[in-house]
Amino acid sequence: MDNVLLVATMDTKSREVLYLKACLKEAGIPVLVLDAGIKGKSPVPVSINREKVARAGGKTMIEVQGMGHEGKSLEVMINGAIRCAQDLYRQGDISGVISLGGSMGTTLGTGVMRSFPVGFPKVMISTMASRDTREFVGTKDILMLHSVCDISGLNRITNRVLHNGAMAMAGMMQYPPKSLYLGKPLIFISTLGTTEACVQNVRDHLEKGGKEVVVFHTVGAGGKAMEEMLLEEDVRALLDLSLHEITDHIFGGDYDAGPARGSVALQKGVPTILVPGNMDFIVTGPINTAKQRFPNRSYHSHNAAITAVRTARNEMETLAKVIANLCNETRGPCAVFVPMGGFSAFDSKEGPLYDPIAPELFAAALKKALKTESSLHLLPYHINDPEFAAALIQALEKFTGSL
């Protein structure tokens, strides 16, 4: 059985850490403790001490303590902890990372965890798990366990919660997943619920043809995760069906995946089909906020917290230019497919954001900005029409040379 790495601040949490370690040993899991505490020495010996962690972060412990800024000291220790953890991983010494803590401990523990690939077991027992966890979880599969009470002393609550966290890790380490998809060509697709009918058609067809399909939900974190994995995995083709995160990045919507969205696959040379799916709307907060921020538009209130705001016609032209630029700079095969009948379920004859002129303006701007028209395909269908899906499948077949 491999080791689990327990990332800890032994100056403040040694009692709770020793209990967690005892639980893991109960399940037969050997533990390496990494101490990144800044305030004081660990009361017991650890596998990787804080001096070593500080040095891996580029400073001595005395330098770290002299920084006079808790946030900056923590940053050095996180960077050091990541380096130590990755060294152990490369040497084959650890098969999981577990941690426990409040706001500082969670920043430290999840900072280390986010440096590991998807599938590698990660458990964070935290007081910070019942709130916005985006900065902690990011684009990774971190198991966040809410501690309910403070992780401060041992009692009937921390006893159960720490034990459960340890055993969740033990279970994952005892039964690692088998790789079921070796050898199948891998295809990535991006979507939202409003382009789901198209995805289902394409996915079913590809899977029946022996492809492996991974679908990403373009709500910000989804697009970011997709771009990260495009770098890591050997992806045969990308169907970027929901470029909507670009809309939100440019016009200040909530589903923003950063400035690199859309460029990673093209820069790596992954064969890519771009579709302006869901670019007909900007996602923002409650309806009243939406009306203030984007006045005089069509709106669709998805629920109390989320409103879809119709993209204006001049904004559609801006988006067309962005897509053209992406396409013009690609290092691999690339094509743009435009569904002239509407870009999402909202942008359809029955939908709340329908505007039949917008696709025309979008297509005209795209045509003008594209270096080569051969990559442009204007199809007289709605994005969720089966005929549109059929055209995408045909194009993917060409790109991947099979099916």
Add this chain to the structure above:
Amino acid sequence: MDNVLLVATMDTKSREVLYLKACLKEAGIPVLVLDAGIKGKSPVPVSINREKVARAGGKTMIEVQGMGHEGKSLEVMINGAIRCAQDLYRQGDISGVISLGGSMGTTLGTGVMRSFPVGFPKVMISTMASRDTREFVGTKDILMLHSVCDISGLNRITNRVLHNGAMAMAGMMQYPPKSLYLGKPLIFISTLGTTEACVQNVRDHLEKGGKEVVVFHTVGAGGKAMEEMLLEEDVRALLDLSLHEITDHIFGGDYDAGPARGSVALQKGVPTILVPGNMDFIVTGPINTAKQRFPNRSYHSHNAAITAVRTARNEMETLAKVIANLCNETRGPCAVFVPMGGFSAFDSKEGPLYDPIAPELFAAALKKALKTESSLHLLPYHINDPEFAAALIQALEKFTGSL
């Protein structure tokens, strides 16, 4: 080995559910599937079918489908699923709940999980785990596993993530925690970091004296969890040292734990010591927002997202009346201890929110509104002074009749 309950929508996620079930079986965990899908029938037999779930929610399946409002239909199915799950639990048929899904599936799965006590294994594999999880996790110890990509089809990502979620549950079920604290008198304490020195003094003393101490962090969810557990557990005494959530409830701060905060122990008759700890500030967002919402105050910027705003003197008088009313209506022993030297680390001579007049006004208003002065103790110390902690310990000893 007991069963795990797998809460699912079999109309949309049957493939992923069957894989999750196979993973659990690999670890020797028998599975009961509860289907709460509204749109269509399960393609395979399940243990608890959707007709049964709908009926447990008070409707027929046809009535649920005829409601024409997805949110309301879901509510019926959640209530039905909770009732079915609790029946199984009472009969001793299940020892864990697991689920998977997007926004609807997560609402359903965690809705069932929140009806179970802390310590009962709960795993939610979700696309919604890297964002605000408060409405899902609430005050419970739900293990949230971020799925990274959509839970839509099986591929190298969903394969690993679903397998890890299943094995986390298997580990928890195979090694249930032992109750280490049987027979020790249980004491609850509320705090924030700004009253930590006081808590450590009190806690160390109580633990050395053979007491079991549970500490709650009063950031909204913490106070709510404490009140829920006060109802469930046999608590010998409560030291409500951080009544700050009442401040935020009344004046619109971020750490609001609802209107019942402070009343549960007193209504149940649990011996309680009330301390106005951290009532010297209201917690709100970034410094600019704080200045807009609460102009002309002292401020302390805790970090970029959190600002502590000094409570005004007239607000302190309002708070004193609220505490007096709580105390006047108690069914058990109750006392108020006021640290006249300051209510938190911020409200000290070295702190950013110090106001030596505020405790005087607070004490005067309290004296006027309290039915009996014998429960009032005005001490000439700062809340974090060892002398104040010593006085609290002495009072707790009286209440619990020991130490």
